[in-house]
Amino acid sequence: MSKTSRFGTALCLSAIGWTGVAHAAPCASLPNPLVVSGSTAVQPLVAKVAPLLAAATGADQLTVIFKGSGSCSGVTALGLDTTPTGACAPGGCVTGNATYYEAGTGTAQMCELDAAGTHIDLILSDVYKDSCEGVTNTKLRNEPLLVIPFAFIVPKASTQEAIDAREAYYVFGKGMSAGVTPWLNEASLFRRNNGSGTQVTIYKNIRIPVGSPIGVEASGTGDMITKVASAANAEQALGFAGLDAVDSKRAMVDILAYRHWGQTKFYWPDSSTTSFDKKNVRDGHYPLWGYEHAVTLVDDAGAPIKPNAKKFADILAGKVALPGGNVLLLESQAGVVPLCAMDVARTADAGDLSAATGEACGCFFEKNAGAAGGATTCTACTADTMCTTGQHCRNGYCEAR
Amino acid sequence: MTNSTKITLALGLLSILAACGSDGDDDKVKDAGPIIPIIPIADSGVPVTPLTDSGTPVTPTTDGGTPVTPTDSGAPVTPGDCFNGVPVKTEDFLNRCTTAATATKTLAVPAALLNADGTVKPL
Numbered sequence: 082m083s084k085t086s087r088f089g090t091a092l093c094l095s096a097i098g099w100t101g102v103a104h105a106a107p108c109a110s111l112p113n114p115l116v117v118s119g120s121t122a123v124q125p126l127v128a129k130v131a132p133l134l135a136a137a138t139g140a141d142q143l144t145v146i147f148k149g150s151g152s153c154s155g156v157t158a159l160g161l162d163t164t165p166t167g168a169c170a171p172g173g174c175v176t177g178n179a180t181y182y183e184a185g186t187g188t189a190q191m192c193e194l195d196a197a198g199t200h201i202d203l204i205l206s207d208v209y210k211d212s213c214e215g216v217t218n219t220k221l222r223n224e225p226l227l228v229i230p231f232a233f234i235v236p237k238a239s240t241q242e243a244i245d246a247r248e249a250y251y252v253f254g255k256g257m258s259a260g261v262t263p264w265l266n267e268a269s270l271f272r273r274n275n276g277s278g279t280q281v282t283i284y285k286n287i288r289i290p291v292g293s294p295i296g297v298e299a300s301g302t303g304d305m306i307t308k309v310a311s312a313a314n315a316e317q318a319l320g321f322a323g324l325d326a327v328d329s330k331r332a333m334v335d336i337l338a339y340r341h342w343g344q345t346k347f348y349w350p351d352s353s354t355t356s357f358d359k360k361n362v363r364d365g366h367y368p369l370w371g372y373e374h375a376v377t378l379v380d381d382a383g384a385p386i387k388p389n390a391k392k393f394a395d396i397l398a399g400k401v402a403l404p405g406g407n408v409l410l411l412e413s414q415a416g417v418v419p420l421c422a423m424d425v426a427r428t429a430d431a432g433d434l435s436a437a438t439g440e441a442c443g444c445f446f447e448k449n450a451g452a453a454g455g456a457t458t459c460t461a462c463t464a465d466t467m468c469t470t471g472q473h474c475r476n477g478y479c480e481a482r
Numbered sequence: 483m484t485n486s487t488k489i490t491l492a493l494g495l496l497s498i499l500a501a502c503g504s505d506g507d508d509d510k511v512k513d514a515g516p517i518i519p520i521i522p523i524a525d526s527g528v529p530v531t532p533l534t535d536s537g538t539p540v541t542p543t544t545d546g547g548t549p550v551t552p553t554d555s556g557a558p559v560t561p562g563d564c565f566n567g568v569p570v571k572t573e574d575f576l577n578r579c580t581t582a583a584t585a586t587k588t589l590a591v592p593a594a595l596l597n598a599d600g601t602v603k604p605l
Contacts, residue, residue, distance in 0.1 A: 243585040247602050251591055254605045260592045289605065338585035344576040345563065347585040354583070361582055365575030425575055434575045 105178055108192035108199065111144040115389050116194075118148045118175055119155030119204040120278050121301040122229055122323030123373050126415045127205070128182055128189065130396065130403065136184035137404035143389060146192060148179040149301055152206035152278025153213035156376050159204045160218035165378050165386055166200075174198030203390035204376040207278025207323070212285070212430045214275070222379045225372035226398045228418040230324040230350045230362045231282055232369060233337040234306070238315035243338040243347040246287050252319065253296065254289035263316045270296035271308045271320035279305075282371040283321045285431035286341070302326045310334050324350060325416035328357060329452070341368050357451030359418050363443060365425040365434045373397075373417065409442060409476065413449040421475075422446035444478030 108114055112135075117127065124147060131145035150158065162173030176198050178191045210216055210223045233249065235241050241263065251259035256267050264270060273280040275292040279302065284291045299305035305322045310333040312318030327336060336354070338347035350367045352360035361367035375394035378386045385391040395401040399408055399419060412419050421442035425434045444459030459478040462468055468479035564579035595603060 243587045245587075245589055245591070247589065247591050247596070247600075250602050250605075251595060259595060262590050341576055343573045346577075347587065348582065349585070352582040361580075364580070365569065365572075365578065366580060366582065368572075368576065434569075434572045436569070 105191040105193045108146045108179055108181070108194050111146070111181060111192060113142050113389070114144045114146050114181075115387075115393055116146050116148065116175065116179070116199055116202045117205060117393070118150050118158065118201045119376070120152045120207045120229075120323075120373070121149035121303070122152075122207055122231075122279050122326060123205050123417070124149060124302070125325045125329065126227075126397075126412060126417055128187065129411045129415055130406070130408065131182040132184055132187035133403055133406045134393075134396075135182060141404040143393065144181055145393065146179045146181050146194075148175045148177075148194070148201075150175070151274065151276040151301075152204075152208050153216075153281060154276035155201070155204040156206050156210050156213045156216055156221070157276070159201050159376060159378065160210075160216045160221055162200060162378065163218070169198035169200065174200055202377075202387045203393060204374075206374045206376050207371050208281045208430045209372075209374065210376050212278075212281050212291075214291075218378075220378050220380070222377050222383070222385070224375045224377075224394060224398070225420065226375055226394060227373050227412055227420060228362065228370050228423055229373045230359060230367070230370040230416075230418065231279055231321060232324055232327060232350055233283075233319060233321050233339065234309050234327060234334040235320075235337060236310055236312055236315040236318050237333065237335055239318060239335065240316065241319075241335075241337060243340065244319075245340045245347070246342045246344075249283075249287040250289055253284070253287065254293055256295040264319050266314060266317040267296055269312050269314050269317040269319070271299050271305055271312075271318070272296040273301075273305065274298055278371065279321065279323055282430055283369065286369055288342070306330050306334060323416075324359075328416035339367060339369055356455065357416070358447050358455050359422075359450065360447075362418060363423050363425070363446075368431070368434065370418075371430055372420075409445065410449055413446045414452055414454075416451075419446060439482070440473070440475055441480040441482045442476050444480055445476035448478070 108116070127145060127147055131147070134141070134143040134145060137143070158172060158175065161170055163170045164173070176194050176196060179194055180189050181192055182189055207229055210221050233244050248261050251261050252264045252270065253272065257265045272295065275281070281291045284293060297308065299308050299320065302322050303326065305320050306326060309318055309320040310330070324336075327334060336349060338349045340347040348361040348366040350362050350369070351358050362370050375390070375397070377390045377394065380386055392401060396403050396408055399421070403411070409419055413422070419442055421440055423437045424443065426437040427434055444457045447455050447457040447459070449455060457478065459480070460468060461477055462474035462479050463477070465472070465474045468474055472479040472481060565574045565577045566579050567574070569575045569578055597603060
């Protein structure tokens with residue numbers, strides 16, 4: 082093709098609007114958009130809830146636009162948004178493409194954020210905002226929504242079944258020079274970064290600096306699972322990720338049992354390697370978990386600046402009904418744990434455990450845990466009178482509290 | 483012995499017996515009856531102080547008795563054991579007895595990296 086011909090072809094393609102790159106629709110053009118950023122660990126749950134909100138009508142309709150960034154990276158950006166209703170402050174907005182989920186089908190689609198920057202309405206964070214370094218904005222509000230468990234993972238071909246906190250401390254804190262077998266190859270150790278809530282949670286629990294550089298960085302939860310599953314030397318490979326993502330990838334990776342500091346035995350997050358009941362997370366035997374928080378901007382009176390952000394947070398927390406769905410059921414199926422299904426609580430990342438209070442839903446959770454559902458030994462009921470003294474009928478089952 | 487002599491002796495004996503039952507001797511007979519030992523009976527009853535000491539111990543984690551408060555309930559945590567009481571501390575929750583499956587493995591940290599009590603050294 083001559084230069085003249087190439088110029089002519091380019092001119093014709095330009096004339097019909099073809100530039101060689103497919104442009105997504107503007108996110109701002111979608112119905113009632115809500116820009117959510119932060120943790121990629123919780124994205125599987127967002128993918129289940131968002132299509133129902135997109136399909137809702139009237140004031141209930143929301144288009145959740147998800148821009149994953151890592152928990153602390155998101156909290157930092159929201160903290161820099163000192164002009165939430167005006168022009169973007171430096172570092173306080175997001176740009177590029179984001180994901181939204183179609184009503185009905187739930188198919189993930191891409192949309193394009195404003196080139197000048199789009200304000201974030203809500204951050205989903207795996208950690209308390211105070212665990213994120215350098216965040217000084219006093220207008221950020223932090224509200225626990227649910228519990229997200231984390232786990233050390235290995236490829237299916239690995240023979241490893243368990244890891245002790247002291248082993249993890251040296252593997253990710255000192256690297257191959259520590260000599261902890263079989264994790265002796267730093268090219269087969271996978272981590273996130275210090276903006277990741279997953280890494281902050283894991284590293285705080287194993288008591289190493291959240292910025293420890295040992296291992297190969299994965300860009301997000303999905304990338305972490307892929308990297309671990311496809312590691313060249315399976316026996317030496319080790320990573321960590323949120324269980325809501327791992328539970329649906331158990332054909333690719335194995336979850337390691339974990340023994341915490343001062344603990345006498347190793348426990349899996351579930352009561353067995355094949356169940357999804359998160360029994361050991363819920364009763365305090367398995368401490369690798371954190372609250373999924375909604376972090377929002379509030380005004381001087383403490384009221385949320387973005388009402389739809391509060392609405393979405395309240396739906397995930399079970400305080401407001403999910404149009405067209407049952408959020409308690411979706412969370413039980415998605416590998417996260419509703420607050421009411423926990424028998425233990427804590428007030429800081431990797432903090433001390435105490436007994437949980439409030440109305441319980443552990444029986445309902447056990448019955449519905451996992452994509453295929455679970456089982457419970459609880460008594461089914463429709464009223465308190467069908468339960469033994471002191472129990473309450475909640476969500477169809479007799480609960481102790 | 484004549485009959486008159488017998489009668490005289492009998493009368494004499496009766497006289498002696500009658501003299502023995504005179505007024506002053508009656509009071510002496512009553513005082514000599516069995517004396518109820520008041521103090522010894524009190525001392526031989528169930529001791530009061532020893533009962534307190536032999537009752538349920540109140541510091542069970544050290545003396546093995548029945549727990550009386552949540553903070554000291556259940557068996558103390560020892561390696562290989564599990565906590566069977568009402569959990570209060572984080573270690574109680576972590577080591578609470580359970581039927582859930584557990585894994586086993588030998589610690590892979592080189593001994594040189596651990597202190598004598600099994601704790602880690604600074605990185």
